[in-house]
Amino acid sequence: MNLDLLKQKMDQAHYIYDDTLAVTLSVALQLGRPLLIEGAAGVGKTEVAKVMAQALDRELVRLQCYEGLDESKALYEWNYQKQLLSIQVNRESLDRDQLTKSLFSDEYLLERPLLQSIRSDKPVVLLIDEIDKADEEFEAFLLELLSEMQVTIPEVGTIRAKTIPFVVLTSNRARPLSEALRRRCAYLYIQYPDLDKELAILRAKLPHVDDRLAGQVAVAVQKLRASEAILKKPSIAETLDWVAALDALGIRELTPDALRQTAGFVLKNSEDLAVLDTLDTSSDHNCGCSHDHGCGGHCHG
Template identity: 55%
Template sequence: MRDLTVDGLYRSFEEQGYICEKNLVVTVFLALKLGKPLLVEGAPGVGKTEIGKVLSRIFNAQLIRLQCYEGLDENKALYEWNYQKQLLRIQLQKEGIGTEMAERDLFSAEYLLERPLLKAIRTEEPVVLLIDEVDKVEEEFEAFLFELLSDFQVSIPELGTLTARQIPLVVLTSNRERDISDGLKRRCVYLFIDYPSIEKEVRILQVKAPEAGERLSREVARAVSLIRANDGIGKKPAISESIDWARALVALGAASLTQEAVKQTLSIVLKNKEDIDTVVREVGVKALAAGAQKA
């Protein structure tokens, strides 16, 4: 980490197939250098989660992912006692099977189920901890998270305080379904990822769907950009949908984004009827094809 440079990190991102602007890399670089969690916000499908994955590949670190959802609590995120195993041990003890054991033995590491957060700080190897969609958890859990991310230690009443064996690289992502608390934000370096420019999307398509070729990639990128520019769309197409669109067009043998091709494949890029109707009505299939092919 000491020899890490912005340019070096940028090259690594490119090598891993993550196409982005240098500014994004500068922010990631800062998070790494300052030893702070990286909070990535942006619309779904702009490449937030991928940053965690790419970092794990770049640093050859284990990726530990905590997928957040409503109702996630410490038991599922941090640790839990293996009650079944403990009960079994007690029963065996009653039956006179097995060795003598004290109560403290029941609450030893053997009966501890490590969940992602505890695993991330107790692993000896380098770790990238990806806390995905953190906006889905309750505020109390957020408060717990930012305590953990400040000290990288956890108190387990029966075991005492467990400190981190190494400080993991932490990436938190949020779709901005709701605002993250100030406390958590304060502890993070912040990165917002917007939809890519046409040029950037062309580059992404060339990497992720090389079979589409430059011309078709450019046409898809232009068309997707036109669709995203429409404010009436409820769910704007993500990058992954652009890639799927390009691949679908290739699968249909379309060399270019013609009106016919648009009609046949619009449902690949727009996933609900209302949005398709809006685009057809307000942008128009003809305009979409023509706009895409504009020099």
């Protein structure tokens, strides 16, 4: 897929992107490399995989990483109950070797996301989310899959990919990833969106919301993110939730009262809520639309 076509597809998915992101995705696709995306929590790393699935018209297979994740949860597991039942049923069978062999066949194999993604008849988008949360052993285990597009199951042998998935790995940089893993991936770093991009996202995702309100929220969120007193910076998803909540309540302007009533949608811990009163998040003098007068992106005067 060439760059222009990819951009067109992302436009159709109402995804707001910049040229760097589009070129990076296009290069990763062209080279068939996994894409490693790093950035703070809530900048839209996971969203890239979702949009790519939509743009490429592929199924999204997701593997959420966590401490202690191992092959049985990520790659495959034998269906022990079914194997035991089979042994019980076929106890009288004379051909023991055949029985043993049959116990390690596809029939008893439970596919987990990694195996599912390479054995799928149609190519998929494989999202390996928050790889920094997984142990280093698991990271090493992934190397075979990412570089050779094959996995080895001791009882079965090496399974080569039927179709090549587009792999997206995300990391919050909670721990540094190994050099070996990085070398196998194309790399993208995503930062929080600036005011214009945030406003564009709000308009694309919530087109029915008043422009003035969207502008005020975008400015407020930018200020919250810039404030050192706020411990957990608001993510893009939280900004969208906040605007949706304000809209659902029929609020057309982000007044201090409205802010206090709905702050729980954007600030998620008590310390942050406590400092909210001390912050000036008003957007009366700067709506962020480069018009400098709180117009929410349009000059209403």
